[in-house]
Amino acid sequence: MGQITLSKITKQFGDVEVIPPLDLEIGEGEFVVFVGPSGCGKSTLLRLIAGLEDVSSGEVRIDGRDATGVPPAKRGLAMVFQSYALYPHMSVRKNIAFPLRMAGLSQAEQDAKVTAAAKVLNLTDYLDRRPGQLSGGQRQRVAIGRAIVREPSAFLFDEPLSNLDAALRVNMRLEISELHNSLKTTMIYVTHDQVEAMTMADKIVVLQAGRIEQVGSPLELYKSPRNVFVAGFIGSPKMNLLGGAEAAKHGCATIGIRPEHIAVSREAGVWKGRVGVSEHLGSDTFLHVHDTGLTEVMTVRAGGEVDARHGDTVWLSPEMDKLHRFDAKGLRIA
Helix, strand or coil: CCCEEEEEEEEEECCEEEEEEEEEEECCCCEEEEECCCCCCHHHHHHHHHCCCCCCEEEEEECCEECCCCCHHHCCEEEECCCCCCCCCCCHHHHHHHHHHHCCCCHHHHHHHHHHHHHHCCCHHHCCCCHHHCCHHHHHHHHHHHHHCCCCCEEEEECCCCCCCHHHHHHHHHHHHHHHHHHCCEEEEEECCHHHHHHHCCEEEEEECCEEEEEECHHHHHHCCCEHHHHHHCCCCCCEEECHHHHHCCCCCEEEECHHHEEEECCCCCEEEEEEEEEECCCEEEEEEECCCCCCCEEEEEECCCCCCCCCEEEEEECHHHCEEECCCCEECC
8 A cells, every 4th residue: 555656747826837747656665755945846746646736637546546636635645744733732642643533433442543653653651741841853753643543555744854953853854764664654755855865765756846857766866866956956065066178078068076076185186276164074074175177166075084274275086987977958978
């Protein structure tokens, strides 16, 4: 259960087409992440799957049946939003049980499902508290628990961690990944954060202006970006993209090299530059190198012990077998 197929899906708001014809296959039990910049259509696409937006044309199939015109409540999906949408006057227990009460389940059935969900989400000790007595991460777990008890074919997450601070985001990222490994249920997750996409997904769908730029595993997108957009979007820090004469030397319009694939030297190298800002992160140092004549700033990922200060002259040498080449249309050259 949980196979979702989109066939020639489009969405228009008035005369504006925000989702051009789009095909996508989501397999049973996959953790799929929709990622892209703000306004790329990822949340709209999720809402089309959920039935919260009507498709303008095309077909949505869930577990083999046409769900295009089926109301959201009858699609067998559960959605978790950026806002927790909890009832502040109800206990955690009653918040989680709410959809079960609406479905008419007996009290015994409600109690059993709530107890099981609370155990999975480490909420057992908080069942009698109200949302206002919980941290942001705990409240998000309650919202997820409310989705779990419905036993959906798939979970749909719309930027669920955006309201959390950095440490809680990391913890919740791990918890949601563990939840997927435990439940084996299809999950579709929307985020603008490519680090979340890379660390959580079985399969990433990169979107731009409503179009799918590439679909693949995190490592596939990292190692073999299909075009310049994906190359520049996936990876942190992002890939350095160079054009002009430097690219022409390699028989292409643009070359890309990731920050971690550039060696730094004080003595000799391929490109000479001047160190600007150095970001020391402990195990790593990110150097932003100016005046190379290649691009405005080159970003280099070096070891944490590198001794480079603002204004220092350095030489950069790319790992030649790690260069990415793109043609004049921005497409990858094999």
